[in-house]
Amino acid sequence: MDIKEIQSLIKFVAKSGASEVKLEMKDLKITIRTGAIGSSSEGTTYVQQLPMHNPMMQQVAAPAANEGASSVEIAAKAEQDEDAKYITIKSPIIGTFYRKPSPDKPVFVEVGSTIGKGDVLCVIEAMKLFNDIESEVSGKIVKVLVDDSSPVEFDQPLFLVDPS
Template identity: 45%
Template sequence: MKTSEIRDLIDFISKSGLNEVNIETKELKLQVKREPDQKVFKSTSVVAPVAAAPVATAAPVASAASAPAPASKAPAASSDSGKKTIEIKSPMIGTFYRSSGPDAAPFVSVGDKISKGQTVCIIEAMKLFNEIESEVSGTVVRVMVENSTPVEYDQVLFVVEPD
């Protein structure tokens, strides 16, 4: 891999919002990390050596996403009980998972009490598993996304009634 290709790859990674990328070929081993304070799980899938074409193909998808931010919250319409609710939204484009594995219990369900900083789901983006943490304490009123479905940036994932 040429130095210019490595620079382009690092530039692409910084714009895509990824936290960690590992690339290993016969000639090269490249590891790029940023924002070490965020929790990131590695995929167990085997990754084929990266060629120029897949990077170019992935660029339009990644450029559509903004850099991930902590799970955002926004006031929502009042619930039936007349209390205010808060929406936990997706900070990135990816695949939504309610649990850490197919046989594991969901991180949160309707009626569960959650606290600020508690993991509420995982979003997989480009083979990286990102834990999404709640920015608010309260009770989960609704789960807005089905397990293993794609989500968009800023899509509502959960509706929470704050404490």
């Protein structure tokens, strides 16, 4: 919690009319009292107590957390760059995504399947109507981005297709 958040918390408590609020977090304890005890003057006081621990330990731990976050960001960015060369097929409607025409039938397409324009890729159920979703491009399925029987939103990516 930074000083601005503490100040806004103090203002909130003062406006609420509460006489005392205690907030305890993992590494922070704050007590906010409005109105001085045994005095008629109005005022707000707060006490911030941090647990005793080695400040050197905190400095060493912080860079490690940042390194983990940056490696995740780098991996996500690399995946986005890799996926940029593919065409994304998106859901044209809201509904439930199905990879099969019925539970006892095989899936329409698998990763690695070659598709052409007009081929049915999946079915989306909306208001008890089953809508065939047809491909607008030719290519090869690289990724299926949605699990079977999952709800999908309008314009949600469903498949990645390599047009080459």
